[in-house]
Amino acid sequence: MKQLKHWQDSGNAVLGLWLAFSPLVLGFHNEVTDMGNTVLVGVLLLAAALGGMFVPRAWEDWTETALGGWLAIAPWAVGFTSTAATVNALVVGLIVLTLALWALQDWGLSGGQRPAH
Template identity: 50%
Template sequence: MRLADLKHCGWRSLQPQEVKIMRQAKHWQDPASAVIGAWLIVSPWVLGFQGEVVAMVNAVVIGVALVAVALGAVLVPHAWEEWTEFALGLWLIASPWLLGFASLREAGPSAVIAGTVAAAFALWILWTDKDFSGRWRKWLPH
């Protein structure tokens, strides 16, 4: 069906600014966070801690969540997605101690580094995007 045929069905004509064939990512940090999530998913096997169940499950579950939220932020950006990425990053930073795998030479640093970068990317977006920072930035001194 052509666009002209839709007009006869009662649909109004779409204006050029309303038609978006391809959407460019609003923030480069979101695809980068998805890559961090993908790293977390494969890191137990790459770094060799797949036998440590708690560390492995933590990396895979948080990695899947980070990929999902980051890709959601690429497709339809919202501030809550960045806050979720920030919270996932904080969890990754704290999880080696909270879950008891901080002494694992491979798993602990991987989680802390990935969490630090993911949290930093999320805060960067929340701080610099005027669409997201308006509500909370007004409380800061000018």
């Protein structure tokens, strides 16, 4: 069976790096809650995406799905104070969620086998 290329993990790894550095770039590094949540999710996303790139398993796609969902609701769940952090979390969270669900769909369409990278 020919396996599909699976590029979504690379995209989520880049987004994880962005999240880790975005408080400095967007200027909300002094907002402890906003920065802490964003950096933590970024590091976890990067770890899950790298796991998916080097040791492909379905767990990392589900982990990325959960992280993307959390990131999209976190500004209201934990009370972000920065507009930049809120917009960043919402937009990146929705992109992560989309990529992760897309990867899960690809995995399901491949007959239960994880698509090759």
